[in-house]
Amino acid sequence: MADHVGQQLGNYRLVKLLGRGGFAEVYLAEHTRLGMKAAIKLLHTHLSSDETSTFQREARTIAELKHAHIVRVLDYDVQESTPFLVLDYASNGSLRQKHPSGRRLPLDLVVDYVNQIAGALLYAHERKIIHRDVKPENILLDEEGRLLLSDFGIATIAHSTSSMSTEAAIGTLAYMAPEQIQGKPRPASDQYALAVMVYHWLTGLLPFSGSSAELIAQHLGATVPSLCTKLPELPEEVEQVVLTALSKDPQQRFGSVQAFARALAAAQVSPAAFTEEQTIQVSKQALEAPTRQANPAAVAPTRANARDPHLLPSLRRWPKHKGMLDPLLTGDA
Template structure:
């Protein structure tokens, strides 16, 4: 295998059991190699200088060789494509070549190091600093996505600081070029697992994978730690199965709006994240402005399924020559690639102002911002706010939650069917009275209230819409199959009973907006206990006191009815806590 001719005094370095040449002091095309400044999984980066222009550049030398024309053509084609990625916040590829079978890229040199060097592991960064970072990085990634690129290795080590303190994203396509050039080191995986989206771990990256990675970084910057930690296998499993720990539990001063934005971008399913990475940046900026009481230059945000965003359609992404999505199997690695930049130095120059929607340099971002929300000209209501409300109402409805709703309807419908059938047959199982405190309550009422634990549980993990569907559909199907119907029954007017039960499911589900469906702390359990109790009280008040209007009952009748219905139901919040604690323990055990 051919190698570059080594100049006098050249060194040989060892990496992962292989001998790797150090090209310091040698010549690569028109560039003199000054010295090694970083090592990565697929390439070594050197500081270089143009022989004639005397301009310093970064030279990325791929850790492979080109031994045939097919390899050479593939590398040059991919390098030409990457060179066309021109954006103010992307490190530009200015030249490329193959010297003695060794491929290399020539890129702009960023002298101020990386964001990882500026903010070491464990550092907490103020939100006011994070927002401009995210805006610049999202603009760069959005430009790449519109060009049908997926970065696939977004991490602080690949975020460089330019001469004017602006943020520049590096390493576009380096891993993919290495793969397309038949890179033989199978111990590497494309990407860095602490920042990898679930679908990327499964070998199916898409534009939303970069959004997920950026959200992990924002989470890390805010809290000083990534959402998931452990070995490679543990982290990968948590990315796929586990819910990220609550931001507010780690950092109480973070607003619920900011947490909601970040956790939306961390959704397991790509189509449940923001429709574009710029939409994510805009939402974060607006949430930060709301938290600080200021104003945001971005329009109100909304969450639109990614599958509906034409600019970022999965079909167009998979058409990219740099997206080998056919690779279903990936080989883990235990180390993330090293930063590919010069050590950080403190820059005294002020940071440049972030581009506003009127700046020419942010035209791609402006177009996406305009696409994210358009105000309704006739009534002045922002459609994006309507979308935001809709997102809240459907909070938590993903694949697993849909299954939970389906199972809840089946169980609650079965319970309703059994109870209604017993009442239809005038069975003593439901008509016999049970003494509870000072009240004599039909056993059927007690059974109906205990069955209410089913929709309460579904609502607590999947939200108010799930609670509504479980109660309404379960009651309807139960009565339908039992053939049970009465204008007035043991609990008052039939429709006030149904509406009251639906209200209980909806109100209990509102806890999800605070807990995000995670019940691993005393605070989250207290919230769901309070919301379910409030839901029972409000729903029962509607059922009983509504009969004053519907059935002509007296206030005393309503008061007695409230006691009869509410007393057995008060057992449900306690049972709910036990079920949620068990559910959380099982979920945590599966994730680990």
């Protein structure tokens, strides 16, 4: 594959290749007059005139996303039939680089990450935009360590400007919800992908692994391995929240990605259980750990969450809190 370092796209000169993915290459670029740095995402496709119009329409929609936890699109264009996006440059890399596979993260850090990502996703979902490829590689860090969700719509743009079937799955299989595998993504698909990341961060292992065919079969039909079996000190309430967000049926997940984030924060009943990042050895025994079926979501009731319409059914189902919910609902607590 050609390296485009030194090439000029619009007002930007490509300085350094930062990475390659299935849909695009990313370059560090410099504005030829202003000297400002940016990231250029060069898509792996050549467009016809009709496809150029589609790209510009999709890119304009993404560029309109303005949120504290979403990477800004500064510009977009097509040069010699090749589409590209100009993005804010996040100099601190991605969460994949910060936390390599096999690392367990402290629960309080995971809750903080989920709150930030969920805010960005909810903002997009309210505007009828589904990310479709939520994964650690697409979550960047700014100079203050704030999370920035990137690649909104990149997979969709590549899909819509190619000869792929409109029902083809878009995204990364390890994080892909069952309905997305079947070509029917929805906002709950992003919630599922975020829950896969939470599972990975907490246990150091992905819930499912194997070949593409094996991953598809597991996402569609296999029981999610128990988190508490891999991590006995994890509060059971946290496990139930994660397993709810990983439900095969999107209707059985939380009503919104924000409701998932709130439920996870509410279930954080024992933050001292593990507070330092740990490195683990991934063994065959760990991968084959016993599984158990998820019960209805377990969420500890608080005044803040008791009135949340998305959390209320889960709160009512959790027997440990029977008798505790009424004061929260009536405001007497």
